[in-house]
Amino acid sequence: MEIHYNMCMRILIIEDDLKLRSMLKDALEAFHTIDTAGSLKEGIELVGSYAYNALLLDRNLSGADEGMKIIPTLKKLQSSCAVIITSAYGGVEERIAGLSAGADDYLEKPYDLRELKMRLDALIRRYARDTIMMGEMQIDIKNETLSVQGEIILLSKKEHDLFFFLASKPDKVFTRDDIANAIYEDPSSTTSNTIDVVIRNIRKKLPIDPIETVKGRGYALKNV
Amino acid sequence: MEIHYNMCMRILIIEDDLKLRSMLKDALEAFHTIDTAGSLKEGIELVGSYAYNALLLDRNLSGADEGMKIIPTLKKLQSSCAVIITSAYGGVEERIAGLSAGADDYLEKPYDLRELKMRLDALIRRYARDTIMMGEMQIDIKNETLSVQGEIILLSKKEHDLFFFLASKPDKVFTRDDIANAIYEDPSSTTSNTIDVVIRNIRKKLPIDPIETVKGRGYALKNV
DNA sequence: TGACTTTTTCATGATTTTTTCATCTAGGAC
DNA sequence: GTCCTAGATGAAAAAATCATGAAAAAGTCA
Numbered sequence: 001m002e003i004h005y006n007m008c009m010r011i012l013i014i015e016d017d018l019k020l021r022s023m024l025k026d027a028l029e030a031f032h033t034i035d036t037a038g039s040l041k042e043g044i045e046l047v048g049s050y051a052y053n054a055l056l057l058d059r060n061l062s063g064a065d066e067g068m069k070i071i072p073t074l075k076k077l078q079s080s081c082a083v084i085i086t087s088a089y090g091g092v093e094e095r096i097a098g099l100s101a102g103a104d105d106y107l108e109k110p111y112d113l114r115e116l117k118m119r120l121d122a123l124i125r126r127y128a129r130d131t132i133m134m135g136e137m138q139i140d141i142k143n144e145t146l147s148v149q150g151e152i153i154l155l156s157k158k159e160h161d162l163f164f165f166l167a168s169k170p171d172k173v174f175t176r177d178d179i180a181n182a183i184y185e186d187p188s189s190t191t192s193n194t195i196d197v198v199i200r201n202i203r204k205k206l207p208i209d210p211i212e213t214v215k216g217r218g219y220a221l222k223n224v
Numbered sequence: 225m226e227i228h229y230n231m232c233m234r235i236l237i238i239e240d241d242l243k244l245r246s247m248l249k250d251a252l253e254a255f256h257t258i259d260t261a262g263s264l265k266e267g268i269e270l271v272g273s274y275a276y277n278a279l280l281l282d283r284n285l286s287g288a289d290e291g292m293k294i295i296p297t298l299k300k301l302q303s304s305c306a307v308i309i310t311s312a313y314g315g316v317e318e319r320i321a322g323l324s325a326g327a328d329d330y331l332e333k334p335y336d337l338r339e340l341k342m343r344l345d346a347l348i349r350r351y352a353r354d355t356i357m358m359g360e361m362q363i364d365i366k367n368e369t370l371s372v373q374g375e376i377i378l379l380s381k382k383e384h385d386l387f388f389f390l391a392s393k394p395d396k397v398f399t400r401d402d403i404a405n406a407i408y409e410d411p412s413s414t415t416s417n418t419i420d421v422v423i424r425n426i427r428k429k430l431p432i433d434p435i436e437t438v439k440g441r442g443y444a445l446k447n448v
Numbered sequence: 449t450g451a452c453t454t455t456t457t458c459a460t461g462a463t464t465t466t467t468t469c470a471t472c473t474a475g476g477a478c
Numbered sequence: 479g480t481c482c483t484a485g486a487t488g489a490a491a492a493a494a495t496c497a498t499g500a501a502a503a504a505g506t507c508a
């Protein structure tokens with residue numbers, strides 16, 4: 001199985017310092033898709049609706065250690081999301097508290113941007129194992145979930161079977177016969193354009209179109 | 225249904241300072257299986273014959289940056305091994321060099337033993353979460369309690385088993401077979417729509433509906 | 449035992465998916 | 479330009495699947 005790992009990640013930055021926030025966004029946007037939130041509340045909302053690969057979290061949001069509270073939520077919602085805490089207080093005790101709250105890393109402010117990027121990459125590498133990233137699509141093999149642009153997509157049975165069949169070999173063009181053999185008990189029973197319609201229904205559920213039509217041959221899942 | 229997280233890792237420590245080496249071994253041995261090597265050569269031999277979960281690597285083995293050389297070898301041999309580099313030189317440039325060589329973390333000497341342990345734990349924590357916060361729901365896996373909007377919800381045994389099974393992987397769609405296998409001694413004994421009814425009874429007890437029906441496939445716990 | 453709760457079964461109506469089919473559209477060949 | 483073809487699309491029919499209420503069966507506990 002050929003799998004294409006496109007290392008563009010979706011990252012959430014929760015940081016109340018506006019200047020720092022936009023600086024980080026600018027710096028990382030060249031490599032990844034960045035969302036930002038200025039408060040924990042805003043951050044939690046985003047975590048509920050998008051799938052992130054990493055979270056960069058300011059520990060000292062609005063005084064107390066509010067920031068830490070989001071970590072367990074995030075980790076269970078999104079098992080493949082790495083968490084980096086940033087904080088001005090870099091003592092050993094604080095680092096330990098951060099890590100035991102569930103974070104994967106702890107960076108002291110001020111930090112070097114290149115180091116931040118390296119640490120992000122290191123974490124992402126570690127988490128990327130059971131996930132196929134294809135452009136804006138994230139296919140979690142283990143949990144059999146698909147998310148596109150961070151949104152979790154629920155497919156019906158036929159849609160699911162067809163989509164994951166195409167995903168088994170990204171970029172390969174499958175004929176309608178290939179597909180019918182894969183997703184039907186009795187492939188000969190279907191005489192109409194059923195497969196075209198299933199394809200269409202999948203497309204209707206996605207915000208982008210990752211399925212390429214190859215005229216005269218069939219369909220392929222492509223990198224979007 | 226009880227879930228136990230007993231995560232004992234096999235860790236290799238490569239460190240030429242004998243005193244530090246045995247100190248580390250003593251400190252970590254309570255939690256993990258520890259192998260030690262005093263030289264790079266010795267370390268490479270061990271890497272060739274055992275599967276490690278983590279490598280603690282002294283950067284400054286025998287003068288030059290010999291330590292780094294082992295990382296690509298290791299990563300090739302054991303793709304799921306995390307690497308933590310330790311070094312007396314803690315400047316940003318060195319940290320970046322270490323991380324870009326493939327390490328997952330970088331610790332400056334001298335480091336606090338508790339912090340080292342925390343960082344090691346962070347590497348495996350993704351397998352051992354105990355509290356799930358999902359929107360208005362709080363699911364405590366360890367104590368097996370569920371509360372919604374602050375209120376503790378009491379579920380009957382079957383309801384409880386089914387709910388916590390779904391909660392073990394939020395967003396994953398479980399088939400009725402998956403569920404039956406998880407919550408029944410003899411899954412084949414049930415011929416009717418028992419599971420549907422249990423689902424319905426759970427829904428009746430909750431003020432919100434966190435269970436998504438995916439027609440033709442099964443059920444999934446979703447974020448509410 | 450008897451009152452009570454939980455679990456399972458079943459029949460029915462509601463809903464969604466799946467399939468079919470007729471019609472549209474875009475692009476290539478002529 | 480027209481003709482032709484493969485695919486896209488919308489809508490309706492057919493099939494599959496699920497939710498629900500109610501009742502029987504099994505289990506719990508004083």
